[in-house]
Amino acid sequence: MSTGGSGKGALQRWLSTGEMARLSGTTLRTVRFYEAEGLITSRTREDGTHRKFPERELHKLQLISDLREAGLSLQEIKDLIALKAGCPNAARAASEMTANLCERATGIARRIEALQRVHTELSSFLEMLRVCKGCTHPQFPAGCGECEVTAQPGAERANELFWKN
């Protein structure tokens, strides 16, 4: 891991492509792809072939990765990054960014609620399966649909999909 001086005498850490991937939980391919798409930037090393990234690019990569998981497309992320430069002054940029990010935040909140519902449903279904683990009825697997155990409340959809056949 190489270090070098930067402004104000702070230690500037340079990260390799592999370090970027590991520290962000992504892959080599993703790091290179995002660089090619202009989402993060690198300087080529002395050898002229290996990339080196300043630590700031790692933070950007981490947030981009999180936003992708939150459902934003790369184009939407690019648009957000370009938003400030397209505004004539700070007030305008701040209010446009606010409007856009408020929508995103609402979308993410909805997504969180949806995931919590799935998690709850899977938990109910797992609760039912605890009973099924001790099941010795000979009508398995065809008769499970008629079994009273599968009436576990909150697990209806999981039962339809995974258990009733």
Add this chain to the structure above:
Amino acid sequence: MSTGGSGKGALQRWLSTGEMARLSGTTLRTVRFYEAEGLITSRTREDGTHRKFPERELHKLQLISDLREAGLSLQEIKDLIALKAGCPNAARAASEMTANLCERATGIARRIEALQRVHTELSSFLEMLRVCKGCTHPQFPAGCGECEVTAQPGAERANELFWKN
């Protein structure tokens, strides 16, 4: 919306492709694609061309859609659906299903935490933007990196990506 008798005299509702899409928050294309992939099943109507789905298939579609949002691939969902049929008895099926779903539930819980972190970070950034809306400094946009307002704790990554330039 057509109805017809089924066993036990219960009303059997049949849903069109469009109704399936609307009620599950997916698209016509997705409904047809999942049917082609064997994830849901339909009967062809009297006219021989339009699909009709029993209500049970809607519930399956809804859960499949939720699981997709939760990060599972269609292959992983197919494997879960096929799991029971590949087991010799109920106890075995229940414990294999439990092991698999516990992993999924943990993954979903991790995903929820990740989304909550992004949401918190965006909220901190939005908090900062409230100050920026009243900004009249002439150094916009290049000087924002040196502005003390951008030191808002918890919004470091969002600042790097969207604001400091």
Add this chain to the structure above:
DNA sequence: TTGCTCCTCACGTCACGTGAGGTGGC
């Protein structure tokens, strides 16, 4: 005749995955 909903190909797209084949320092 217009409008609505459904249909079947079939090519396009997005965000990477996955080899193939090669380099460079310990």
Add this chain to the structure above:
DNA sequence: TTGCTCCTCACGTCACGTGAGGTGGC
């Protein structure tokens, strides 16, 4: 010589999106 990490094409994949062109009842 082996092993590790990095590299550049370039084709493949997954889960649909998106027209093109057509049907059928109000």
